[in-house]
Amino acid sequence: LYPLRKREPSLPSVNNKIPVMFDYRIGSIEFSYSAKEFKLWIRISTLEKGKRISIPLHSYAYAEKHLKEWSIKSFQIVWNSKLKRYEVHVVVEKEVIVSKPKSVVGIDLGLKRLIVAVEQGKENRVLLVEKSEYKEFFIQMRRLNNRIGKLQRLKKYKALKKLKHKRRNLALNFRRELAVKVAKYFSNSIVFIGLPNNIRTDKHYKGSGNKKLRKRVNHWAFREFAEILKVKLMEHGNMAVIINEWNSTKQCSECGSRKTEVNDRDFKCLECGYEGDRDVNAAKNILKLGLKKLNKTKVSRKGTGGVVNHPELPMIACLGLKVEASSIRAG
Incomplete structure (x- = not known):
């Protein structure tokens, strides 16, 4: 002073x-x-x-x-x-008109398979988006991470400043492109996007043992991707709802039992004997959970910037949904 x-x-x-x-x-x-x-x-x-x-x-x-x-x-x-x-x-x-839905969809978000979607309606379809399909992006991200790590160790702050936000922008662009690609598969549908609840705190916390898996889980922005996917689905005339899900992989989608065996990609119920793909089973559970919540109460959820009202399933008619896109730039 x-x-x-x-x-x-x-x-x-x-x-x-x-x-x-x-x-x-x-x-x-x-x-x-x-x-x-x-x-x-x-x-x-x-x-x-x-x-x-x-x-x-x-x-x-x-x-x-x-x-x-x-x-x-x-x-x-x-x-x-x-x-x-x-x-x-x-x-x-933008106000999007959503007609009476033709089908319902459950989406499971993951790491090995980025998206698994199960559609039930006139056509029962399963959409699988494998991580291996986007090798170039993940190789590019790994190289960028290694480069940033090396520059941090060498304390080359001028070079680091040039790479500021490059990693974030690259990942955000990939998520947007993937969301647009997935959204084109569905129209006039109610889509439930499963958000892994407490995935970082319950299992993949510091000291849990599996360091590589924990690193991958913490680097993947589940919520951000779910929000982008929700907006893109609504732009294509769908109703999209993000629901918190937990233990959807371990629960049987046929009988609801948790006496199950889950291997790398396989699922088996010890109660009813159902066998199938673990990710498809998880997507079915998300779909069931979403329908259960939708039928119970009148849900009012906030989209990005606009309120979206989802009425009870039997009362669905033509609705106007307000969708707010991410900001665009004009220099």
Whole structure:
């Protein structure tokens, strides 16, 4: 405090550029068809009545598509220190009409098999997404992890700074692409996505013995992927609900018994004699649990940014669901 007492009083300064959030009351993003160079413009209100500031934007096809088809909820002006530029992050939302469902689907999330989906309806289908199908991504991630680990040991912080967020962005992009691919398989369905409840704390905690498996479990973002998958499924006209599931692999989907044997990929019930694939059995249990919860009560769940009402199963009709996409950027 002593140096401050000797210093002359001055106005406070802001060292970092703070993002500003604008909603429809004080700002808008508009298309201009008369401008030759810039298609997108930001209009921001000022303190002077009737006067607005207009800022041109460099856009790209993906952003323009979403801004035309979806309604703009809000936007944020952000300084990107890495690229040395200002960006506009836009939050958009869309109302999706969901017709009377033709089928119900249970989805089990895992590591060896990233997704196992069981569909019951007019067509009973099983969708398996193996980890081995995406070898290139996991090899790329392993190389990146090894490179980051080596740079950390050598204390090369300048090189590490260049790799900032690269690992996270690579993984996020992979999850989005996978979610889009899976969502295309289903339409007019009720989809229950099983979220492994307490998987990190119950079994794969520090000192549990299996270090490699614990590392893999802790590195895979189950909840983040479930949320992305939910949004993509809803965009394709489905009802999507995330449910917390526990012990779905060990419980028999036929009789409900837990007197079972589970090997690497095989499942056997000692009570009724049912044998099958362990992941398919888990997906069936998730489907049953979801239907049980849906039939009992009227569930109101929050989607990403919009409330989605799921009525009781017999009362399902045409519903409008609000879906909010991840923010898109226009620099």
